[in-house]
Amino acid sequence: MDLATIGNAIISGLLTGLVYGLSALGLSVIFGVIRIVNFAHGEIMVIGMFFALILFRTFGIDPLLSVPLAVVVLFLLGGGAFGSRLSNIVFADRRRPWLISGGLFALGFAMYWLSGHTLLGSERHSAVLNAFIDAAVTAGVVFFVLAGGLYGVMLKRVAHLPEHMQFLLLAAIAIVIVSGSLLAFGPDPHGVDVPYALDSFAIGELIFDKTKVYAAVTAVLVAGLLLAFFKYTATGKAIRACADNYLGAQVVGLNVDRLYAFTFGIGAACLGAAGCVILLIVEVHPYLAPSYTLLAFVVVIIGGLGSLPGALLGGLLIGLSEDLAALWEPSFKSAFSFGLLILVLLLRPQGLLGKASH
């Protein structure tokens, strides 16, 4: 094994690690502020990946360009889910939040389903029309009745539930998302074939894959915007205030419910961006989701749950360790991350850059 191979593994690991970091930011933001461990993390990210896939296959939009769209859509989805206040955020309508967010959710899912069917189901000849009707009827009826009633109250309550109930609720939502994606898109992996898929930059013997470089640059850009948002904007400061002192934030008159919804939206938006970006590197399929949830846990715990720079650092470390472990024995790559996780949990439970909680 020569130096160039190792060097390339390091480069590839660091670039992938930045994307992992962006995804982990979504988890860290939500935990840092609302104190919820989002067990549906990878699942929301996979929604982002499918979103970018649909845009690419239908309109030929490059996944990198669909980042802003995914950010907006998943922000609304996440924020709406959390607050039952989608109506609040968007329409300033307090009267029928359940109906509006439930209806939008049903509509969104029906579209998700239909796009999956039209996009990938074209090989089914006569059944296409049939599938349309099925999808529309089932999605419409089942989701409007069930989800419409549920969705509004779903996550807002979660902050006040005991830990294990939060875990179960989010795990159940994860099951719903995975099986919904499975119905809409089927179990096969789908990738995007961008024109620069096989290109690379080369400096001497070191090779930088173009897809990975672009993905990493975008991830850094989005992460930078997020950090700036928290540091400089009034809303960002208010959210940090909520995280530091819940009671104090209420006392000075911050609308904590609304900020929580906003934060969950931001977390989901991060995942939307990360999903678009990672689609350049990885092919998407529904069963990808649980492994990304685990990966993000590993990353944020190593970096420090709730610490934003920590999430990026953890992402870099895990990306690096995966690619270096893959040099030695490819199937061991995640064993290495979990080993690292156990070490960090025992020696420095608050994570490398986390603040000690007591």
Added chain:
Amino acid sequence: MPDRQRIEQEPGAAPGSLTSSFAQRGWRAALAIFVPADVLSTTGLVLLYGFVAFLASAPLWGSSYIVTVGTLVLYAALLGQSWNIMLGFAGLLSIGHALFVGLGAYTAGYLFSTFGLPPVLGVFPAVAISVLVGSIIGFLGFRFSVGGVYFALLTIAFAEFTRIMADHADFIGGTGGLFLKVNQADRGGVDLINLRGNPVMFYYVAMVLALAALILARMLIRSRLGYYWQAIRDDQDAAQALGINVFRYKMYAVMVSSAIAGVGGVFYAFYYNNLFPESTFGIERSIELTLAPIVGGVGTLFGPIFGAFVLTPLGEFITWLIGFLKSAGLIDQSLKLNGLKLLVWGLAVVMIVLFRPRGLWPWFRDLLRISRRPGD
């Protein structure tokens, strides 16, 4: 309301006083295990024995399908009881519980397939290994005061780590899986020593294990140990201030829980006869086994059983319903069954969490006035 139930209590009934420990109550306590008149109302007692009679007689009147579903329900109830001891009694959230089940399964399965050690003996090393690993996780976690969410993540990390290691351990088959030999002749008979036999035998084994776990859990929760656990669960600092050795009793909780899970693992191995790291240690398994006790009601004795009796048949019912709708031509034949089933099932769990956050059992119990005292 508690007050009304107190009045209904007969004067002669054994007092379920908070201070009397299990050992002090002697033979009356032993009787109380089987006739828990101090806790259950008359309705409750009738229902309890009706339920046990229902379970015991199910293979006599039920079809083989009922027996299979019943076995799964009872197995889920057993694991739920194990998990509930950690979270419901001692307040320790484990999301890597499949690890203990898998270790028990692999140990007994390996000893049987390689050395021919019957599971009746194999259960001892299996439990020993589960408890050992449980103690290691507990020791590391509690010694370094890893609490709450972090402890849950530690259990996931160990489970995933073990899964990947099992993928590479050739002596237990790696990703290819470990298979237990089944002779055609075994299918008809009953061989309890080697745990080979027909589905009805497995049903009864599962039933005995589930009921034994229930009785054990009841003995534990009413013992000194159980009260220590509940004190730690409710307020760890206060418990410590009262002089409870928090570290030691939390360790006991992990050990008891992993021991029961190990026994469950032995059953799993010999019921399915094949073990794969992914389907044994995977996080899906861990999440799956938490569902019954959470849905039933964390910290209650009957919650895990009740949850299992709701969830497993619910899944079967959805499968049937989809099949029925398909054959009636109401939904497209090409619709993938598995995804839809999980979708509806997930939504049902979401609904239960939102509308019955304490679980279904406490609600059901109060509805039928089964219990004399709330919260048991």
